[in-house]
Amino acid sequence: MSDPQPPIQPEQPQQPQATPQSPAPQWVPVPPPNPYAQAGGGRPGKGLGIASMAVGLVALLTAMTAAAYFAPAALIGGFLGLIALVLGIIALVKKQRPIGTWITGLAAGALAMLLGLVIGALGVGAMALQAFSASPGVAEDSQGQGPESSPGEAETQPSLIEWPANMATGGIIFGEFLEPVASAPLEPGEAPAASEVDRGSGVLDIRLYVDYRCPYCGIFEQTNGPMLSELVHGGAATLELVPLTFLDKLSEGSYYSSRASAAVACVVDGQPESAWAAHSTLLAPEVQPAEGGPGHTNEGLFAILDGSTGGLNSSVEDCIRTERFVPFSQALTSWVFSTPVPHAEDPELQVTATPFVVVNGIPYAGNPDDAEAFTEFLSEIAGY
Structure with missing residues (x-):
C-alpha cells in the first residue's frame, strides 16, 4: 500500500512587486491670453495717443488765448494742432488704447488748426487794412533825420481812419x-x-x-x-x-x-x-x-x-x-x-x-x- 499523497495546494497568485508611488498631478493656473497683446508680446503702447492729446490741448489753449488778443501766436497754436492731428492719426492706425487719448488729440488739434487759420487770415487782412495807419519804420537821430522810404507806394492809398477838418491835403x-x-x-x-x-x-x-x-x-x-x-x-x-x-x-x-x-x-x-x-x-x-x-x-x-x-x-x-x-x-x-x-x-x-x-x-x-x-x-x- 502506497503512502498517501499530500493534498495538492491551489496555486497562489503571484504578488506583484511593490513599485514607488508616483505623486498625484497638481493643477497649475495659467492666465488667459491678453486679447490686446501685440504680435511681439507685451501691452500696447500708449505714448502716441497721450502725446496727441497733450499736444492737441496745448495747441487749443494757445490758439484760444491768441484769439482773445488777436495775436499772431494763433498760428503757433495751429501748427501744434497739426502735430497733434498727425500723432492722433498714427495712434488710430495702430489701434492704441485707450482710444480716448487720441480722439481728444484729434479733436483738439483740429480745433486749434481751425482757430489758427482763421485768426491768422484775419490778422493778415487787418495788417493790410491798417498799413496806412501804421507808424513808419524809423531810422533817425535827434537832429530829425527821417526813415528811408520808397517813392510812390501810398500815393493813392485810401483813408481808413478819422481825419480832421481843414487838412484834406494832409497838411x-x-x-x-x-x-x-x-x-x-x-x-x-x-x-x-x-x-x-x-x-x-x-x-x-x-x-x-x-x-x-x-x-x-x-x-x-x-x-x-x-x-x-x-x-x-x-x-x-x-x-x-x-x-x-x-x-x-x-x-x-x-x-x-x-x-x-x-x-x-x-x-x-x-x-x-x-x-x-x-x-x-x-x-x-x-x-x-x-x-x-x-x-x-x-x-x-x-x-x-x-x-x-x-x-x-x-x-x-x-x-x-x-x-x-x-x-x-x-x-x-x-x-x-x-x-x-x-x-x-x-x-x-x-x-x-x-x-x-x-x-x-x-x-x-x-x-x-x-x-x-x-x-x-x-x-x-x-x-x-
Whole structure:
C-alpha cells in the first residue's frame, strides 16, 4: 500500500512587486491670453495717443488765448494742432488704447488748426487794412533825420481812419491873415489830394515838414518863423504845414511826437483860427521836451496850448485829452514818407529829415539856423 499523497495546494497568485508611488498631478493656473497683446508680446503702447492729446490741448489753449488778443501766436497754436492731428492719426492706425487719448488729440488739434487759420487770415487782412495807419519804420537821430522810404507806394492809398477838418491835403494850408484853408474831413476810402498851386501869380508856395520833438525844427522856427508868418499874413506866400511823428521812439514810450501833432490837428479841426499859434507854441524852446525825455502829458499839452491861444473850446480840450487824432497823425507820417513831395520840380523828391522846406517845388538845403541863407533862397526863387 502506497503512502498517501499530500493534498495538492491551489496555486497562489503571484504578488506583484511593490513599485514607488508616483505623486498625484497638481493643477497649475495659467492666465488667459491678453486679447490686446501685440504680435511681439507685451501691452500696447500708449505714448502716441497721450502725446496727441497733450499736444492737441496745448495747441487749443494757445490758439484760444491768441484769439482773445488777436495775436499772431494763433498760428503757433495751429501748427501744434497739426502735430497733434498727425500723432492722433498714427495712434488710430495702430489701434492704441485707450482710444480716448487720441480722439481728444484729434479733436483738439483740429480745433486749434481751425482757430489758427482763421485768426491768422484775419490778422493778415487787418495788417493790410491798417498799413496806412501804421507808424513808419524809423531810422533817425535827434537832429530829425527821417526813415528811408520808397517813392510812390501810398500815393493813392485810401483813408481808413478819422481825419480832421481843414487838412484834406494832409497838411494845414495857411493863407492870408494866417487863416487855414477850410476843407471837410476825408471820408473812408478817400486819399489825400495835393494842394493846388498857381506859380504864375507870384505868390510863393511853401511846404514845411516838422516834428514837434525835433530840436532843429525849433531852431528853424526861432530863426525864420517871424519872416514866414509875415510873408503868409501879407499874402506874399502860402504855407502848407505838415506835422510828423517819426521821433516817437525818443519819448520813453510816451509817443510825444504823435500826441503833439494830434493836438495841432485837434486845434485846426475845432478852432482853426488858433492853429498857427498852437504850431508856434509847440516849437518854442521852453515848450519842446528835453532830448530823451517823455515830453508833456495830454493835460500838459492842453494847458500850454490853452494859455498860448487865448483859450481853447471844450471840444478841442476833449480831443487833446482823448488823443482823438493820434492814429491820423501816425498815418499821415507813414503816407508822407512813402509819397513824393507834391508839386516838386524833382518828381522823386522825398522828405528825408526835419525841418524839410520846399519853396515852389525846390528844397532848401541850407542850415536851419542861417536866416540870411534862407532869405537869399526865398529871394532867388521869387526873383527879387
